[in-house]
Amino acid sequence: MSKKWDYKNVNARNIPRGAVIPEAGTADDYETGGWRTKHPEVDKDKCINCLFCYMYCPDSAVITKDGKLVGFDLKHCKGCGICAVECKKDAIKMENG
Amino acid sequence: MSTVKAITGDVAVAEAMRSIEPDVVGVYPITPQTIIVEAYAEYVARGEVQTEFVPAESEHSAISICVGAAAAGARTMTCTSSQGLALMWEVLPIASGMRLPIVMFDVNRAISAPINIHCDHSDTMGARDTGWLQIYSENAQEAYDNFIQAVRIAEHPDVQLPTMVMMDGFVISHAIQRVEVLDDAVVKKFVGERKADYPLLDIDNPVTWGSFDGLGGWFMEFKKDQMQAIENAKQVSLDVAKEYAKISGREYGLFESYKMDDADYAIIVINSTAGTAKTVVDTLREKGVKAGLIKIRMYRPFPASEIVAALNNCKAVAVMDRVPGYVDIGGPLFEDVQVACYQEGVNIPLVNYIYGLGGRDILTSHIESVYSDLETIAKTGKVASPVNYLGIKE
Numbered sequence: 001m002s003k004k005w006d007y008k009n010v011n012a013r014n015i016p017r018g019a020v021i022p023e024a025g026t027a028d029d030y031e032t033g034g035w036r037t038k039h040p041e042v043d044k045d046k047c048i049n050c051l052f053c054y055m056y057c058p059d060s061a062v063i064t065k066d067g068k069l070v071g072f073d074l075k076h077c078k079g080c081g082i083c084a085v086e087c088k089k090d091a092i093k094m095e096n097g
Numbered sequence: 098m099s100t101v102k103a104i105t106g107d108v109a110v111a112e113a114m115r116s117i118e119p120d121v122v123g124v125y126p127i128t129p130q131t132i133i134v135e136a137y138a139e140y141v142a143r144g145e146v147q148t149e150f151v152p153a154e155s156e157h158s159a160i161s162i163c164v165g166a167a168a169a170g171a172r173t174m175t176c177t178s179s180q181g182l183a184l185m186w187e188v189l190p191i192a193s194g195m196r197l198p199i200v201m202f203d204v205n206r207a208i209s210a211p212i213n214i215h216c217d218h219s220d221t222m223g224a225r226d227t228g229w230l231q232i233y234s235e236n237a238q239e240a241y242d243n244f245i246q247a248v249r250i251a252e253h254p255d256v257q258l259p260t261m262v263m264m265d266g267f268v269i270s271h272a273i274q275r276v277e278v279l280d281d282a283v284v285k286k287f288v289g290e291r292k293a294d295y296p297l298l299d300i301d302n303p304v305t306w307g308s309f310d311g312l313g314g315w316f317m318e319f320k321k322d323q324m325q326a327i328e329n330a331k332q333v334s335l336d337v338a339k340e341y342a343k344i345s346g347r348e349y350g351l352f353e354s355y356k357m358d359d360a361d362y363a364i365i366v367i368n369s370t371a372g373t374a375k376t377v378v379d380t381l382r383e384k385g386v387k388a389g390l391i392k393i394r395m396y397r398p399f400p401a402s403e404i405v406a407a408l409n410n411c412k413a414v415a416v417m418d419r420v421p422g423y424v425d426i427g428g429p430l431f432e433d434v435q436v437a438c439y440q441e442g443v444n445i446p447l448v449n450y451i452y453g454l455g456g457r458d459i460l461t462s463h464i465e466s467v468y469s470d471l472e473t474i475a476k477t478g479k480v481a482s483p484v485n486y487l488g489i490k491e
Binding site: 010012015016017018019020021023025026 | 194195196197257294295302303304305306307308310315319
């Protein structure tokens, strides 16, 4: 995503009024992966690509390609484990780290 | 260009709102403000205004509707009283922190308990440090004039802050007075269109409102910016007042000085009691007593140095608070005036009077007793009792 606002070079004189961030989609820049103590691992032999994990993930951290689960975005995955709980095929396990 | 009408304070405010015709009004009725809401709902129902009128299920929702609408770029208004303002409290600093120029009318009414629907200033004094500007009005005409000017002050590029305008419950809100009402077209031209900086409805330029700002962020800098904006409102309100004088013939300052030029004894007061006190000043002047009066208009920002300059030649000054201070050093206005005098190095004997709580009548005889106390204080150089109650039953 192209950024109109250089948030890394903000100073006390150019902060936008009212703490507005003058662009949308900024959650992308907030790497909540640092909160994680466990991460999801998928067993592709069990996975049927129903994508329940994709729909339930509160951080949009399930990566898909051509309608198939291909991995997890660990920069944003907080390790909440909702994907593992919701998986109907028991294909996702939470592992340390 | 204007019409003289015999209307109540509440209707005067509704008239101002009709002429301003805000984009969104989010509101909930509460005595003694209800007539404003009812009147405005009628204007909407009759198609006289195109406002999106949102009757909310509570005041917390009403002010939250205003926050959302103002962030979307709409000119937004609400009005309330007493417990209603108290219920809005959580959202008040959000509105000011987000720099949303919402304009609110609060008809001053006591805060419970005991339940009381009548006037004192404990509702808005409890909200005096929420980052909102506060403008007080002596009568219906001032309420009307201040409400129109508040739009321009709040939305000024140097300010961009929510603003509340006040008048006293019942004695002003429900009393019929002479009010000069400007033509709608004149008011519309004066207030103009709101130009929002980052409107949410500008879908070509999406923005993020209400994001998190933690330890590594700019929280303190945002707060310092807000303080600067509040200070800016002093000059902006004077500039707006000059422009308003051109369309109305009435010009307002940060406060009104009444016979202060050579005054020995002064009373500082807020809202309708100024009218009663001016009568007493006139009577005392006829007797040769150099009495004067300061009536606060802008309370936030507080015109500290300006008030001290106006008091400088007084021998003794009484500050009137229509709110129970709950602290034995006096009410909020008294504290502000004391601090202002101390900061400016001016040492005038100051005395505080708590009066009119829950609508208790304030009589000319009460005000006369205050001036009489001031003469004694000036003679003896001593303030025997710094905090006193007026009109209390023994």
